[in-house]
Amino acid sequence: MATEGEGSGFAIHPMDQFVIKPLFGGEHVHWYTISNVTLWMALAVLCIVLLLVVGTAKRSIIPSRVQSVAELVYGFIYNMVEEVTGHDGVKYFPYVMTLFLFILFSNLLGLLPMSFATTSHVAVTVVLALMVFVGVTVLGFMRKGVGFLGMFWVSSAPLALRPILALIEVISYFVRPVSHSIRLAGNILAGHAVIKVIAGFATLVVASPFVVGAVGAIYGLELLVAVVQAYVFTILTCVYLRDAVGDAHH
Amino acid sequence: MEGDIAQMGKFIGAGLATIGLGGAGIGVGTIAGNFLAGALRNPSAAPGQMANLFVGIAFAEALGIFSFLIALLLMFAV
């Protein structure tokens, strides 16, 4: 399969950038191995610390540039949690903030040339989505008991339709983590693969000026996608959280 | 020979799967267009509906991403 592209004169291997490589030699990737995954996750943590801890170290009343960005992010996510989940959801704000910051910085760092996009891996996003899914389910049963199941029983529908709707609701409930995780990984994966494929055409001299323009344009789009996907993942987390903690106006 | 046919089937399948992305495009376009139409009628209400816009786009887009995923799976995993 590796030689498919080479037959036609192109060397396009869009998936190479997602390979997990141990940083300090070794063949196998054990669970404790320090690899490029570790490196780029650590860099995301570093960026978060730089923005939110070092940037706000002065606690100035008139904020510096970095501090005002940190405050902007804080206010943005805080308002989102409060608006979408209601007042009871505010105590889960740190968790939502963690998700948002991790995804945002992973996406953005993944866009650096030669970097590794941790959020393009299904393993990562599946864990993120499952944490939300399991957390919401457990919270819902803890706070509402069996009443949480009332979410699937659409009482505003005609009685005959309700079992069918309940089935659909249950299915859509269990599809949530799938779409939640695949959306993020798929967007990032697709964007990076597209950039790589288009860049691969640069070996064709006639096409290379267009390739430069196209890669630039797609890169801009991917910057937007990186931010929007972090936002979407977070707001969906809030929407799901509302089912568990919010009032029963589902 | 059999491998070649299987290869061909994979490529054709992957190509067909990408058609699904067109559906996602239509969906996202419909959502964004209707949002814009609504926003032009009542600009003051538009900022409050931004979240709904993005959630709607995300739902529509996810289905397109699924078909893209099928294409990838056919190309690289099957």
Next chain:
Amino acid sequence: MATGTETAAEAAGHGGGHAVGMPQLDFSTWPHQIFWLLVTLVVIYLVLTRLALPRIGGVLAERSGIITKDIAIADDLKQKALKAERAYNDALAQARADAARIVAEARAAIQADLDAATARADAQIMAKAAESEGRISEIRAGALDAVTEVAQDTAHEIVAALGGKADAGSITAAVAARLKE
């Protein structure tokens, strides 16, 4: 690109994956990624809850507190300024009224002085006029006496010249009778 492929091929050689398969579906790396993801999330969560969020929340709360306090102070100052302006206006009106009163008083005093002086001058003029009249009437009386005397003398002389014997008494009576006419 070629060297990238080689290293990728080397690196992806583990776990029986393809050189360029989908690294995402190489399940042998999942425990690795999940482990590091959990570590990362826990670190971020701890950093946020212990350091960043309380700090930013504190700064925001402090700022909004200061802003409300400043607004209250500004409000206070505005009230004070309004009060001062009102006091100033009051004082101005008072001063204006005082000035008007003083002007009126001064005008009245001047008027009184003027009236008094006029009265005095009138009185003096009256006195002078009366005196002059007295003198004029005296002079007139004097002139009448002199006329009578001259007339008596003249009449006496004329009578004497005519050869009559003039009776002083009858001449005087005749002159007085003529003068009375």
